[in-house]
Amino acid sequence: MTPIQFEQLYERDWDELRAMLGQLRGSQQGKPRVLIQGERIASLYRRTCEHLALARARSYPAYLVDRLDQITSDAHQLIYQHREYGFARLKQIFTEDFPRAVRAHAAYLWVSLALFAVPTLALGFIVYFRPELVLTVIDASSVANFEQMYSGVGDALGRPGGAQSDWLMFGFYIRNNIGVAFQCFAGGLFAGLGSVFFIAYNGALGGAVAGYLTQRGLGSTFYAFVVTHAAFELTATVLAGAAGLRLGHALLVPGRLTRLQSLVAASRESVVIIYGVVLMLLIAAALEAFWDAATWIPLPVRYSVAAVCWIAVIAYLTLQGRRAR
Amino acid sequence: MTRSVLDTIVAAETPEGITLELRPAGLCSRACAFLLDGLIRFAIFYALAVATVLFGGVGLAVYLIMLFALEWLYPVIFELTRWGATPGKRALGIKVVMDNGLPITPAASFTRNLLRVADFLPFFYGFGVVCLLLRKDYKRLGDLAAATLVVYQPREAKKLVLAEAAPLAPAIPVALPDQAAVIALAARAARLTGARLDELAALAAPISGDAGRSGPEVTTRVLGVANWFLGRR
Numbered sequence: 001m002t003p004i005q006f007e008q009l010y011e012r013d014w015d016e017l018r019a020m021l022g023q024l025r026g027s028q029q030g031k032p033r034v035l036i037q038g039e040r041i042a043s044l045y046r047r048t049c050e051h052l053a054l055a056r057a058r059s060y061p062a063y064l065v066d067r068l069d070q071i072t073s074d075a076h077q078l079i080y081q082h083r084e085y086g087f088a089r090l091k092q093i094f095t096e097d098f099p100r101a102v103r104a105h106a107a108y109l110w111v112s113l114a115l116f117a118v119p120t121l122a123l124g125f126i127v128y129f130r131p132e133l134v135l136t137v138i139d140a141s142s143v144a145n146f147e148q149m150y151s152g153v154g155d156a157l158g159r160p161g162g163a164q165s166d167w168l169m170f171g172f173y174i175r176n177n178i179g180v181a182f183q184c185f186a187g188g189l190f191a192g193l194g195s196v197f198f199i200a201y202n203g204a205l206g207g208a209v210a211g212y213l214t215q216r217g218l219g220s221t222f223y224a225f226v227v228t229h230a231a232f233e234l235t236a237t238v239l240a241g242a243a244g245l246r247l248g249h250a251l252l253v254p255g256r257l258t259r260l261q262s263l264v265a266a267s268r269e270s271v272v273i274i275y276g277v278v279l280m281l282l283i284a285a286a287l288e289a290f291w292d293a294a295t296w297i298p299l300p301v302r303y304s305v306a307a308v309c310w311i312a313v314i315a316y317l318t319l320q321g322r323r324a325r
Numbered sequence: 326m327t328r329s330v331l332d333t334i335v336a337a338e339t340p341e342g343i344t345l346e347l348r349p350a351g352l353c354s355r356a357c358a359f360l361l362d363g364l365i366r367f368a369i370f371y372a373l374a375v376a377t378v379l380f381g382g383v384g385l386a387v388y389l390i391m392l393f394a395l396e397w398l399y400p401v402i403f404e405l406t407r408w409g410a411t412p413g414k415r416a417l418g419i420k421v422v423m424d425n426g427l428p429i430t431p432a433a434s435f436t437r438n439l440l441r442v443a444d445f446l447p448f449f450y451g452f453g454v455v456c457l458l459l460r461k462d463y464k465r466l467g468d469l470a471a472a473t474l475v476v477y478q479p480r481e482a483k484k485l486v487l488a489e490a491a492p493l494a495p496a497i498p499v500a501l502p503d504q505a506a507v508i509a510l511a512a513r514a515a516r517l518t519g520a521r522l523d524e525l526a527a528l529a530a531p532i533s534g535d536a537g538r539s540g541p542e543v544t545t546r547v548l549g550v551a552n553w554f555l556g557r558r
Contacts, residue, residue, distance in 0.1 A: 002556025003508075025407075049341040059501035061508040061555065063483060070479050073345045073426065080339075081428045171389025178393065186442035189466050194443065247470065260469060267470040271436045 003060045010051055014071055017044040021074055045075045096321035098276035101269060103318070105242050108249070112241035115199045116234070120207035127211030134212040137204055146209055150218045150225065170289035177233060177281045181240035185247075185274055189263075192248015199241035206234075224302050225292050231309040232284035235317075236277045243270035243277075280313075335462050335474065337426035345426040348477040349463040350419040352454065355475055361413030366395050397438065404434040414475070424462075424474045433471040440467035487511045492557040493549030496534030504554045507532065511551035 001009075020041050052068040102109065127134045134143055180202060187194020213222040250266030251259055291297070291305070333351075336344040373391050377384035403411040409429055410420035421429050421437070444453030444465045453465035462474060487508070499507070507529055514522055519541070526547040527539035533546035 002554070004556030006556075046341060049339070049343045052343050059505040061505055061512070063512065069346060070481070072339075072341075072343060073479060076339055076345060076426060077422075077428050167383045167386030168389070169386075171386035171393070175389055175393045175396075178397070182397075182439055182442050186440045189440060189443040189470065194446075263470050264472045267436050267440075268432065268472075271432055271439070274435070274439060 001058075003064055006051075006055070006060065007064060010047075013044055013047055014051075014068070017041065017048055017075060018071055020044070021071075021078055024078055041075070041079070045072070045079060048072055048075070093272065093275050094279065097272050099317050099320040101272040102239060102242075102276070105246055105270065105273065108242040108245045109238065112195075112199055112238045112245055115196055115241065116203040116238050119200045119204040120210075123204045123207035124211035124214075127208045128215045131212055131215045134208050137208045143212065146213065147216060147218065150213055150221045166289045166293065169293065170285055173285035173288050174282065177236075177285060178278060181237055181274075181277050181281060184237060184240040185244045185270075185277075188244030188247030189251075190248070191251055192245050195241050195244030195248060198244075199237070202237060220299075224299055227306040228292050228302065228309055229284045229287040231306065231313045232280045232287065235313055236280035236284065239273050239280075240277045243273040246270040333461055333463070335424065335476075337424065339426070347422065347424075347426055347474060348479075349461075350417075350475045350477055351463050352457055354417045354419055354477075355414075355457075355463070358411070358413040358417045358419060361416055362399070362411050363413075365412055366399060369395060400438045401431075401434045404429055404438075405431055410478075418478045418480075419475055420478050421473055421475050424472050429473055433473050437467035437471035437473050440470055443467070486515065487548075487552060487555060490545050490548035490552055492553040493533060493546055494553055495532045495550050497531060499532055499554070503532075507547065507551045508554055511548050514548060 020037070024036055024041070048068060049072055052065070052072050055065050055068055123137065138146075180198070184195050184198045184202070187196075187198050210219075210222065213219060246266050247263065247270060250262040254262035257265065287309075292302075333349055335347045335349055337347055338344050370392065373388055377388040377391075380387070400411050404421050408415055408420060409422060414420055421434070423429055423433060441453075444450055444456070444467055446452050450465075453467070456469070457463050457465045464474065468474060490511075510525055510529065517525070523539055523541060523544050526544040529547050529550075530536055530538060530543050533543065533550050535543045535546060
């Protein structure tokens, strides 16, 4: 069969398929709805695929192959598209997928926690007994800043230079903390070393500040400030680190997959954790800006709210989504 | 296939047993798209800064939150639209797809944009650029992990305009790929200079029984054979 005959014989199918794909796309954008005949589209699509295979096998001219190629790839995109948008999907992530993914990564979580907690405690104690060593991780002006932030003067805690708008700090915390969490995750691509570094570094930083402020006698204001939002922020950072470690482990020990396949599979599973991390950090930023900084809240209230937060976070991560539906 | 040696085409097989040909976009067009997106984002930053400074603390907070959103959500949101591309990419005619040719999924878009952090290291997309240049399918680290591909938007197939010549039966049997090559020559005839066309047609002269000769008459006969191959009689 010559190319021209082939074209004349089947062109009507191709045009019909194109027209139907146009309608389908239109109805997805909320244009006037027409009845979509799925069966017809499917059979036309399969037939056009056959035509493309024939045209390639018979080395038909490029214009014909290109034309079929375009129609089929168009149809392929519309027919096989994933639909994971919307609130139903979001709800599913936070009621089931996220806590389940966290539990599935339990081993990474413990490693990540150790990587975070050991430098925190080590630097905390070292700096507590030898305060001048705080300068090994933080520069002098920042140290002075921290000291002033928690000195208890002014009407808001944990902020340099006294009262600044809660909203401003909210914006600042979001940007800063989520950036740190993303670093902990993305660092996993470098065989996990990046994650190890960022988790340990952030742990060391926190430990040094805590040790120093405790030694200077500002511990009570400092802990009162951090204890509530830490439930979300520290947990989220450790979780992001665990997800990063998963990536690194997938690259180092791919098992029966190629390293690339292993990485793709690992990131598909571990990115679910990052969804949760983002939500937790948003909550942490809100708490840090609007609740923790308020000086008028009495300490007992602070600590009870903090206890509720910690219990809620741990219970959510360990219990939520366990029951099969 | 010679085509796959010369080109950087990535073949994606569909369940129907056909292969889709994806043409990955290289460093230059992606860098241009990135710069364009950068300019757009900068313009939005600037407009926001002017608008929000009037509102004091709350304004600044909105500004910081928008800064965050532009940094992290801008690419994700635009990649999940119908076009699968940020405005910069759209302007360059490229888009993001899964490496099996499907539209990008939210999870993949989130992953590839989040891992920008790793691509960005050690300075200004160092690792991303190195990774991209080392691979035939031009993936940066984020694309590797998310199984995505930045490809050229397929262009509308042009209608074939073949140089007119009286159809002529070929003098010798001609293999199918060679027939396609002759038809391709005939399709390009209008865009070639006369001398160059004659030169190229002389290479195909054996098919019209003119082996070893060249000139406008030979060219016309070769084009006639091309018309015959296409099915004109």
